[in-house]
Every structure is written in C-alpha cells, then in structure tokens.
Amino acid sequence: MSSTNQVFIAVIGAGGVGKCFLSQLQGLAARKPSPKLSLAYISTSRKALYNDDYAAIDLNNVVDTLATSSKSPLALPKVVDYLAAAPSKVILVDNTSSQDVAELYPLALSRGISIVTPNKKAFSGSYKLWQDIFTAASSSGAKVYHESSVGAGLPVISSLKDLIETGDKVTKIEGVFSGTMSFLFNSFAPTSGQGGKWSAEVKKAQSLGYTEPDPRDDLNGLDVARKLTILARLAGLPVESPESFPVQSLIPKELESCSSGDEFLEKLPAFDSQMEEVKAEAEKAGKVVRFVGSIDVPSKSVKVGLEQFDASHPIAALKGSDNIINFYTERYGSNPLIIQGAGAGGDVTAMGVTSDLIKVLGQIA
Numbered sequence: 001m002s003s004t005n006q007v008f009i010a011v012i013g014a015g016g017v018g019k020c021f022l023s024q025l026q027g028l029a030a031r032k033p034s035p036k037l038s039l040a041y042i043s044t045s046r047k048a049l050y051n052d053d054y055a056a057i058d059l060n061n062v063v064d065t066l067a068t069s070s071k072s073p074l075a076l077p078k079v080v081d082y083l084a085a086a087p088s089k090v091i092l093v094d095n096t097s098s099q100d101v102a103e104l105y106p107l108a109l110s111r112g113i114s115i116v117t118p119n120k121k122a123f124s125g126s127y128k129l130w131q132d133i134f135t136a137a138s139s140s141g142a143k144v145y146h147e148s149s150v151g152a153g154l155p156v157i158s159s160l161k162d163l164i165e166t167g168d169k170v171t172k173i174e175g176v177f178s179g180t181m182s183f184l185f186n187s188f189a190p191t192s193g194q195g196g197k198w199s200a201e202v203k204k205a206q207s208l209g210y211t212e213p214d215p216r217d218d219l220n221g222l223d224v225a226r227k228l229t230i231l232a233r234l235a236g237l238p239v240e241s242p243e244s245f246p247v248q249s250l251i252p253k254e255l256e257s258c259s260s261g262d263e264f265l266e267k268l269p270a271f272d273s274q275m276e277e278v279k280a281e282a283e284k285a286g287k288v289v290r291f292v293g294s295i296d297v298p299s300k301s302v303k304v305g306l307e308q309f310d311a312s313h314p315i316a317a318l319k320g321s322d323n324i325i326n327f328y329t330e331r332y333g334s335n336p337l338i339i340q341g342a343g344a345g346g347d348v349t350a351m352g353v354t355s356d357l358i359k360v361l362g363q364i365a
C-alpha cells in the first residue's frame with residue numbers, strides 16, 4: 001500500500017475524551033475510505049494494544065479489548081521508536097493530561113510523527129518546550145494541532161490563527177475560559193435575581209461534577225492561566241509560563257493548607273462574607289462580577305481574575321457553564337468577534353480533536 005493510501009493512528013489516553021474520540025474515529029474511518037485510517041497503538045497508563053507488524057487494531061469495542069489486554073504500555077520513547085518505524089505516516093493523538101506525554105512531542109515531531117491533542121500541558125508549560133515543539137515540527141514537516149486545549153471543541157485557536165494569518169491585528173482577547181467559573185458566577189451573581197451563597201454554589205458545582213474532585217484545582221485560576229498562556233503565545237507574546245503573569249486565586253489564604261477538598265468545602269462558608277463584598281461592590285456600580293482572562297496585545301499584558309461587567313455585556317449574560325471568548329481586532333472594530341458555547345464535555349472536546357486529525361490528514365496524506 002502506498003504511503004498516501006494509509007495513515008497510522010496512535011492513541012494515548014482512553015478516558016472521557018479518549019472514548020468519545022475513538023467513537024468519532026470509527027465513524028470517520030467508515031466515511032472516509034482513503035486514506036485508510038489504521039489504529040496502530042492505543043494505551044492507557046496501564047494497558048496497551050499494538051502489533052509488531054503494525055496490523056490494524058479493530059476499532060469495534062476497542063475500549064473493552066484494551067481493558068482486557070495483557071500488554072503493558074511501551075515506555076514513551078519506545079512508543080516514538082515503534083511509530084517512527086511504521087511503514088506509513090503516523091498521527092499521535094494524546095488524550096491524556098500528562099506532562100510526561102507532552103514532553104515527548106519534540107522527539108515525536110522531529111521523527112516525522114504528527115500530533116493532535118486536547119492536552120494543555122505542552123503548550124502552556126515552559127516557553128522552551130513550546131519553542132522546541134514548533135521548531136521540531138517546522139524542521140521535519142510533521143504537523144501539530146491542539147484546538148481542544150482552549151474552549152474544548154469551540155473554534156478558538158483556529159479562529160485566532162485565521163485572524164493573524166490573514167493579516168488582522170488582534171488587540172485584545174477577553175473571555176470566560178472555565179466552565180466551572182462560568183457556572184459559579186452565573187449562579188452566584190446572576191444578571192437578575194439574588195444568586196446563592198458562594199460556598200453553597202461551590203458545593204453545588206462539585207456535586208454536579210462541574211469542578212475537579214478538589215474544587216481548589218479550579219478556584220486557583222491555574223487552568224484559566226494555562227489557556228491564556230496558549231492564546232497569548234499564539235498572538236505573538238513570548239509568555240514564559242502560566243505563573244509569569246497575575247492570576248487571582250479564589251482560595252482564601254487560610255484554606256490553602258486544607259488536607260482535602262472535603263475539608264475545604266466544610267470550612268468555606270466561614271469566608272462567604274469576602275465574596276459577598278465583591279458582589280456588593282459590583283452591584284453598587286450597577287454591574288456583575290465575573291472570573292475572566294484577558295490579553296492586551298499592544299501592552300503585552302496578560303491577567304486572570306475578577307472583573308466587573310454591565311449586565312448587558314455578553315460576558316455577563318453567559319448561561320450555564322458556557323465559555324465565551326471575545327476577539328477585539330482592527331477589522332472587527334469595537335464589536336468583537338465572539339465565540340460562545342460549551343467549553344467542556346467528552347463529545348465536544350473530541351470533536352476538536354477529530355477535526356484537527358482531519359486537518360492533518362489533509363496535509364500529510
């Protein structure tokens with residue numbers, strides 16, 4: 001089979017997003033006879049499936065087959081060796097949130113393996129890793145796409161790239177980048193009505209599965225800071241790391257040392273008055289408070305934290321756990337280009353991964 005007629009796919013990670021991706025891959029493979037998409041490797045952190053002769057792994061019930069596999073995953077550099085020796089082009093799909101897998105990208109790309117991923121770690125870690133990734137890709141010609149690393153399947157990264165590549169000047173990017181923060185503030189400080197107590201809203205968000213098991217992992221602002229790091233770098237700012245700009249944490253100092261998320265939630269009501277003050281101050285100004293990230297390109301300033309908005313502002317009027325991203329550019333003038341919708345969930349996140357895969361296929365096959 002000639003190289004353009006077959007592309008090997010390797011998948012690391014088969015959790016919430018990975019399972020949805022595998023189902024979308026199966027549909028894509030059935031709809032798209034050429035190039036033939038062959039699953040050559042799949043693993044979680046404990047199990048793997050692969051064949052030494054690269055024979056395709058059946059996509060039917062692959063998650064169940066993987067769960068009962070007796071093979072362990074190859075060590076990460078060995079995964080690269082195995083894939084680089086495949087008899088056709090390879091796309092590696094990283095559906096983990098692993099830093100170790102992220103650090104493998106420069107090696108994989110330098111050996112001609114393209115990458116698509118929703119994993120933020122590689123693009124929001126050190127600026128050196130970012131440079132190593134894109135240098136490796138440009139010297140080998142392998143492709144790297146990560147749409148779902150910001151706003152899940154929402155076309156945030158592709159839109160930003162389109163704006164820049166067509167010659168528009170992006171002046172400011174501002175938005176709500178966390179489904180958790182969106183849910184919390186839309187119910188704590190709604191544009192009409194009272195809203196609940198802060199601690200009660202955090203507890204509710206956790207019980208609905210909108211927060212990480214320990215809500216402090218959302219409230220520390222780091223997840224939003226990682227997404228801002230990615231967008232700022234794409235907009236041309238050499239941001240060193242997500243710790244290199246101001247990020248407001250919503251964890252009271254006294255609760256930083258709680259030994260568990262449960263202990264944190266138990267003690268949080270004692271700090272409700274702090275958040276009530278923030279809400280009351282915004283109300284006095286006729287506004288509502290929201291947790292936003294913003295990038296001001298001309299002044300090279302990036303920040304994450306609480307801001308006040310008029311009730312009529314699109315950021316204030318957001319519903320549920322949606323994300324919203326506003327791009328202010330020369331062409332769009334004072335009315336920004338707005339992208340809004342679900343910023344989390346297996347199916348929509350996997351959609352971003354699958355559409356990246358389709359883009360790579362269009363360029364390598």
Ligand SMILES: NC(=O)c1ccc[n+]([C@@H]2O[C@H](COP(=O)([O-])OP(=O)(O)OC[C@H]3O[C@@H](n4cnc5c(N)ncnc54)[C@H](OP(=O)(O)O)[C@@H]3O)[C@@H](O)[C@H]2O)c1
Pocket residue numbers: 012013014015016017018043044045046047073095096097098100101118119120148149151152343344345346349
């Ligand atoms: N879920 C969303 O709504 C959403 C939205 C946007 C972006 N994302 C991003 O999508 C990625 C996947 O999220 P998820 O919700 O699917 O996570 P998840 O349910 O925790 O699944 C992670 C998967 O990765 C595997 N894994 C972790 N470390 C690994 C390693 N070193 N080697 C091999 N496999 C490894 C896990 O295997 P084990 O179970 O064996 O550990 C598991 O199968 C993350 O980067 C996340 O930030 C998710």
